[in-house]
Amino acid sequence: MKKISIDPITRLEGHGRIDIFLDEEGDVANAYLVVPELRGFEKFAEGRPVEELPRITPRICGVCPEAHHMASAKATTRSITSRYPRRAKSCESCSTLPFTSLTTPSTFTSSERPTLSWGRMPRLPSVISWAWSTRWV
Amino acid sequence: MAQNGKLKLGLYWAASCGGCEIAIVELREKILDLDAAADILFWPCAMDFKYKDVEAMPDGHMDVVLFNGAIRTSENEEMAHLLRKKSKVLVAFGSCAHEGCIPGLANLFDRKSIFERVYLTSQSVENPNKYLPQTSYQMPEGEIDIPYFYNTVKTLGQVEDVDYFVPGCPPQAPQIWAVVEAILGGNLPPKGSVVGASPDKTVCDECKHNREEKHVKKFYRPHEIIPDSNRCLFDQGIICAGPATRAGCGALCTSVDMPCRGCYGPAPNVLDQGAALLSAVASVVDADTEEDAARIVAEVVDPIGTFYRFGLPASLLHRTKLE
Amino acid sequence: MNGADFEPRIVGFLCNWCTYSAADTAGVSRMEQPANVDIIRVMCTGRVDPVFVLKAFAEGADGVIVSGCHPPGDCHYNSGNYKTFRRMPLVEALLQQYGIEEERFHWGWISGAEAPKWAQLVRDFTEQVRELGPLNWKRELESKED
Numbered sequence: 001m002k003k004i005s006i007d008p009i010t011r012l013e014g015h016g017r018i019d020i021f022l023d024e025e026g027d028v029a030n031a032y033l034v035v036p037e038l039r040g041f042e043k044f045a046e047g048r049p050v051e052e053l054p055r056i057t058p059r060i061c062g063v064c065p066e067a068h069h070m071a072s073a074k075a076t077t078r079s080i081t082s083r084y085p086r087r088a089k090s091c092e093s094c095s096t097l098p099f100t101s102l103t104t105p106s107t108f109t110s111s112e113r114p115t116l117s118w119g120r121m122p123r124l125p126s127v128i129s130w131a132w133s134t135r136w137v
Numbered sequence: 138m139a140q141n142g143k144l145k146l147g148l149y150w151a152a153s154c155g156g157c158e159i160a161i162v163e164l165r166e167k168i169l170d171l172d173a174a175a176d177i178l179f180w181p182c183a184m185d186f187k188y189k190d191v192e193a194m195p196d197g198h199m200d201v202v203l204f205n206g207a208i209r210t211s212e213n214e215e216m217a218h219l220l221r222k223k224s225k226v227l228v229a230f231g232s233c234a235h236e237g238c239i240p241g242l243a244n245l246f247d248r249k250s251i252f253e254r255v256y257l258t259s260q261s262v263e264n265p266n267k268y269l270p271q272t273s274y275q276m277p278e279g280e281i282d283i284p285y286f287y288n289t290v291k292t293l294g295q296v297e298d299v300d301y302f303v304p305g306c307p308p309q310a311p312q313i314w315a316v317v318e319a320i321l322g323g324n325l326p327p328k329g330s331v332v333g334a335s336p337d338k339t340v341c342d343e344c345k346h347n348r349e350e351k352h353v354k355k356f357y358r359p360h361e362i363i364p365d366s367n368r369c370l371f372d373q374g375i376i377c378a379g380p381a382t383r384a385g386c387g388a389l390c391t392s393v394d395m396p397c398r399g400c401y402g403p404a405p406n407v408l409d410q411g412a413a414l415l416s417a418v419a420s421v422v423d424a425d426t427e428e429d430a431a432r433i434v435a436e437v438v439d440p441i442g443t444f445y446r447f448g449l450p451a452s453l454l455h456r457t458k459l460e
Numbered sequence: 461m462n463g464a465d466f467e468p469r470i471v472g473f474l475c476n477w478c479t480y481s482a483a484d485t486a487g488v489s490r491m492e493q494p495a496n497v498d499i500i501r502v503m504c505t506g507r508v509d510p511v512f513v514l515k516a517f518a519e520g521a522d523g524v525i526v527s528g529c530h531p532p533g534d535c536h537y538n539s540g541n542y543k544t545f546r547r548m549p550l551v552e553a554l555l556q557q558y559g560i561e562e563e564r565f566h567w568g569w570i571s572g573a574e575a576p577k578w579a580q581l582v583r584d585f586t587e588q589v590r591e592l593g594p595l596n597w598k599r600e601l602e603s604k605e606d
Contacts, residue, residue: 010187034281039209047442056239062153
């Protein structure tokens with residue numbers, strides 16, 4: 001069987017390779033996504049002071065460090081105290097990363113018109129999911 | 138230089154997070170200047186060139202390669218060797234390539250314990266057949282390979298000949314631009330230098346807090362006290378890596394009252410960043426008897442994680458003992 | 461390589477005024493002691509940067525000794541040994557976390573008049589390290605990397 005490798009896959013965060021196997025007729029028999037990377041955060045976080053995790057976990061991903069920071073900050077807060085500071089909750093609610101950075105580009109690039117128009121409005125589902133995540137709705 | 142006078146540039150990531158790529162994007166409008174001055178011939182994050190395109194290049198084809206990420210697997214090492222061959226100047230870009238950075242904390246463990254945790258015992262993994270990664274596996278259609286996962290994380294400089302080091306996790310955008318300008322202007326310091334950071338100062342020099350003589354009677358973890366924003370954090374008993382860390386970041390962390398953790402690497406002329414920090418921390422303990430001193434320094438939790446947060450692979454001992 | 465054919469390599473950072481003087485006396489007086497300690501004379505144990513200890517182990521030492529004048533009052537420079545007893549416990553904790561057995565690192569005080577104490581330390585510490593076997597930090601790392 002012939003194998004074609006797309007190596008590496010590009011324009012996303014992370015390492016990957018696609019191995020495509022062709023049969024005798026040249027049709028695709030199967031294709032595999034191969035992930036040739038591992039760093040082991042789950043393991044080396046063990047033994048670190050809990051308050052350091054919000055500074056260690058953002059290094060999981062440089063594109064979405066805020067998500068990891070938020071998750072570990074929430075977990076750290078809850079592990080240290082049962083009294084949950086109101087200020088902390090407000091800070092968490094203010095996270096607009098998913099809305100502003102991660103979804104907006106795909107929203108905007110789908111528009112062909114350069115001036116402000118319906119095509120440039122944020123998609124309704126992303127607004128709803130953001131509002132729900134802040135618990136203000 | 139290419140026929141059109143542009144710099145031939147390559148960027149690659151080994152065991153990294155992508156933050157150094159985002160740091161390049163942080164150049165904001167200056168990225169257009171970079172685009173005008175350079176032909177990017179390899180950048181998996183942003184462009185569709187493949188490994189075989191790099192392999193097909195003549196040796197030394199690329200003028201500069203910015204290599205970020207630590208050397209964790211055999212693929213990372215092979216790419217380090219390949220990119221060294223295909224470039225004139227190889228830059229260890231960012232803390233991972235410079236000194237190991239956060240992935241380097243895996244040097245507290247080994248392959249076996251990491252695999253067990255990630256693939257067998259992690260709460261979010263479902264692996265009833267207990268599969269562990271193997272470098273080669275026979276699927277019905279053919280063989281699939283993955284790289285070999287080393288026991289020890291290495292820095293780029295430990296596997297290849299590096300021309301320059303740009304420290305930082307991530308390197309700050311103004312510093313990156315300064316390095317780009319130095320490359321374009323042809324005025325780089327001697328080979329082996331750290332660029333994009335201060336040649337002779339520590340983070341304390343950039344920090345706005347007021348420093349007085351230190352008499353530490355107790356060490357506090359950052360969440361145990363609310364620090365006085367005007368006083369040096371270290372004076373207040375919070376361990377801050379500023380004294381042992383090279384300046385260049387603008388003391389970003391201390392400006393929000395969080396102690397430095399040393400991501401810009403060892404201060405100039407320091408052989409081992411963790412040892413320098415340990416010495417700084419212990420020397421200012423206010424204790425006149427051995428018992429008091431022992432009691433106070435015993436409050437330091439996780440010595441390796443505290444002193445070698447970003448630089449464990451680059452340290453003198455590199456990793457904990459392998460069984 | 462345990463056993464009788466292993467000769468431990470021990471590095472000793474000794475302060476000029478006290479322990480080095482004691483070692484000198486022990487030698488001149490022909491006190492019985494094995495020759496396994498490579499002595500590095502420092503003017504004060506306060507000069508012993510933790511990096512010296514780490515470098516010694518990294519470069520092949522099987523054991524390290526740091527020894528100087530008794531606190532509180534014997535230090536030739538008043539308080540150099542204060543720095544030592546503030547630093548060394550943290551060095552111990554660091555070495556332990558690295559996996560280097562605590563029996564491989566000894567720090568303490570031996571005055572110039574305590575030559576027999578030095579000779580005894582050399583005898584005991586050499587045997588202690590011999591029993592542990594060679595550390596061979598770099599070579600072990602390379603061989604276990606596979």
